[in-house]
Amino acid sequence: MSLTKSNVLTESDSEILKAIAHAIALVQQQTGYGSIEITVHDGRVTQIERREKVRFEHKNSLSKK
DSSP, X not given: OOOSSOSOOOHHHHHHHHHHHHHHHHHXXXXXXXXXXEEEETTEEEXXXXXXXXXXXXXXXXXXX
């Protein structure tokens, strides 16, 4: 991975990364089945999106004989 900016993280960068990691963990815990998409613009996380599927099982009440 190549970085265009300095590899040194400032204290505020570290706090932002912790907040992002915490947000991702919360979304992951709240999602049963689905996907988590992280959007990055100009090297910064701008959005965390969750897609969850809800599936229903139906038993066929009219069985074919």
